[in-house]
Amino acid sequence: xxxxxxxxxxxxxxxxxxxDLFSSGNETSEYARLxxxxxxxxxxxxxxxxxxxxxxxxxxxxxxxxxSRKVYKNIEGQTxxxxxxxxxxxxxxPGSRDRLNDWLKEVGDKSNIFYVVDLxxxxxxxxxxxxxxxxxxxxxxxxxxxIAGGRGDAHIKKVSIIGTHLDKSxxxxxxxxxxNNVIADSDQMRSIxxxxxxxxxxxxxxxxxxxxxxxxxxxxxxxxCIS
Numbered sequence: 040x041x042x043x044x045x046x047x048x049x050x051x052x053x054x055x056x057x058x059d060l061f062s063s064g065n066e067t068s069e070y071a072r073l074x075x076x077x078x079x080x081x082x083x084x085x086x087x088x089x090x091x092x093x094x095x096x097x098x099x100x101x102x103x104x105x106x107s108r109k110v111y112k113n114i115e116g117q118t119x120x121x122x123x124x125x126x127x128x129x130x131x132x133p134g135s136r137d138r139l140n141d142w143l144k145e146v147g148d149k150s151n152i153f154y155v156v157d158l159x160x161x162x163x164x165x166x167x168x169x170x171x172x173x174x175x176x177x178x179x180x181x182x183x184x185x186i187a188g189g190r191g192d193a194h195i196k197k198v199s200i201i202g203t204h205l206d207k208s209x210x211x212x213x214x215x216x217x218x219n220n221v222i223a224d225s226d227q228m229r230s231i232x233x234x235x236x237x238x239x240x241x242x243x244x245x246x247x248x249x250x251x252x253x254x255x256x257x258x259x260x261x262x263x264c265i266s
Contacts, residue, residue: 080155
């Protein structure tokens, strides 16, 4: 069985680790450091919009699709609770299958792994099959690197699922405070995280075009990444 969590328990361990995540004696002392961040997903799932939110930008109404690899470095952001964070490097990769190896390289290089899933498409078996394939390859890479590294008791990387288009999904009417748990318990999501094995997974749900929803997502991610 996979170890698959929602974000509800993230804050409880936040305080204990808070002080260790800040630099001391330099200009970055007020920032929580997230290190490298890898983001991927099938085309037209909201991946680039999610990256825009991580970069502290408010996306426009016009859809944009990534056609080439883009690298963003030394990103400084601030959550809705005035908590500051820094991402060392974030790479936007096209979601086409021929970029799978590029994605797996990012999985190997980065500390925090995010895979974007369009919740409104989860009843589509063909789409879900593609997601299952991507997740399976991602888990294989994480497990292989962990074994090859001989890391013993070190923590294996986790994978965070970013569920987008919540407002167009079968769970649109579910209260925001309950959505992550309800989605994680659904048959559609269970078919995805069955591939996780012993790798830990976290599910977030969001409407990225809604500022309140997106801001809460970023706050939850920061709390979870530093816990």
